[in-house]
Amino acid sequence: MIQTVLGPISDNQLGRALPHEHVLVGFVPDGRLTRADYDTDEVTRVMLPHLKALKAQGVHALVECTPAFLGRDPELLAGLSRISGLHILTNTGYYQAPYLAPFVYERTARQLADAWVLEAREGIGESGIKPGFIKIALSNGGPLPPIQRTILQAAMMASEETGLAVMAHTIGGEAALEALGIMRAANFDCTRFIWTHADSEADTAVHRRMAQAGCWLSVDSIGWRPLQEHADLVLALLSHGLEGQLLLSHDAGWYHVGEPGGGEVKPFTVLFHQLVPLLLARGLDQAAVDRLTIANPARALAQKG
Numbered sequence: 001m002i003q004t005v006l007g008p009i010s011d012n013q014l015g016r017a018l019p020h021e022h023v024l025v026g027f028v029p030d031g032r033l034t035r036a037d038y039d040t041d042e043v044t045r046v047m048l049p050h051l052k053a054l055k056a057q058g059v060h061a062l063v064e065c066t067p068a069f070l071g072r073d074p075e076l077l078a079g080l081s082r083i084s085g086l087h088i089l090t091n092t093g094y095y096q097a098p099y100l101a102p103f104v105y106e107r108t109a110r111q112l113a114d115a116w117v118l119e120a121r122e123g124i125g126e127s128g129i130k131p132g133f134i135k136i137a138l139s140n141g142g143p144l145p146p147i148q149r150t151i152l153q154a155a156m157m158a159s160e161e162t163g164l165a166v167m168a169h170t171i172g173g174e175a176a177l178e179a180l181g182i183m184r185a186a187n188f189d190c191t192r193f194i195w196t197h198a199d200s201e202a203d204t205a206v207h208r209r210m211a212q213a214g215c216w217l218s219v220d221s222i223g224w225r226p227l228q229e230h231a232d233l234v235l236a237l238l239s240h241g242l243e244g245q246l247l248l249s250h251d252a253g254w255y256h257v258g259e260p261g262g263g264e265v266k267p268f269t270v271l272f273h274q275l276v277p278l279l280l281a282r283g284l285d286q287a288a289v290d291r292l293t294i295a296n297p298a299r300a301l302a303q304k305g
């Protein structure tokens with residue numbers, strides 16, 4: 001089962017999916033962003049053509065990774081899902097300093113996990129809309145700050161109790177390996193851990209270590225760097241037999257809160273318009289593309305239990 005903003009679907013209904021994108025983000029510190037800071041009608045107007053362009057490309061699902069405090073808006077997403085016909089997933093969990101409400105620092109991992117488990121069971125706020133995964137952040141590079149270690153502990157608890165996958169913004173291999181050590185010490189099932197921004201690390205030995213432990217590798221900044229770099233990385237990871245643990249996405253979008261008209265929105269279409277043709281030209285077959293973009297997102301996001 002996979003939980004979308006319009007309710008649960010079966011794993012094989014997800015279809016071709018982009019596992020890391022954004023519809024709306026407002027980088028406002030200390031949890032001060034509110035719904036009054038943007039106009040949902042305008043956001044819908046600006047973002048709908050981008051979602052329709054995806055639908056026209058044969059994509060069926062978009063995983064919206066904007067966490068609480070940064071503009072997570074389940075009702076906005078439900079509206080866009082209805083009009084566009086795309087499956088959309090939202091999340092529970094907390095991001096990182098300075099984008100955390102002050103109360104987060106006062107809470108134990110258990111208390112944080114309780115709030116996320118409640119959202120998974122009862123829905124987010126009054127919306128009744130349930131999260132499809134747990135979105136957290138661990139590090140922008142280097143060691144995990146204490147608050148992010150607490151958030152990781154909370155995510156492991158909430159994942160074990162809800163069956164939701166953990167998607168963790170983690171820049172660089174050092175932070176990823178530290179997280180791996182923490183997960184192993186806790187006996188956490190690493191197949192429920194998605195290393196978000198795994199393409200921030202160049203050394204594929206790190207990717208292999210993470211994958212051997214069961215983690216998913218999310219190559220999700222397609223379009224932000226020269227395409228050949230991403231093609232090289234994807235082919236290198238595939239040459240190490242990691243086809244069953246690789247996810248591809250853009251980390252694109254989004255309506256930028258506070259900028260006129262939402263600012264410049266990056267399209268969600270580079271993967272299928274540009275990178276896939278390049279990979280096919282370099283010898284990848286269509287069956288592998290389908291595994292990476294259909295089978296893998298469904299396996300990574302399937303809610304256990």
Ligand SMILES: [Zn+2]
Nearest residue numbers: 020022065251
């Ligand atoms: Zn992102």
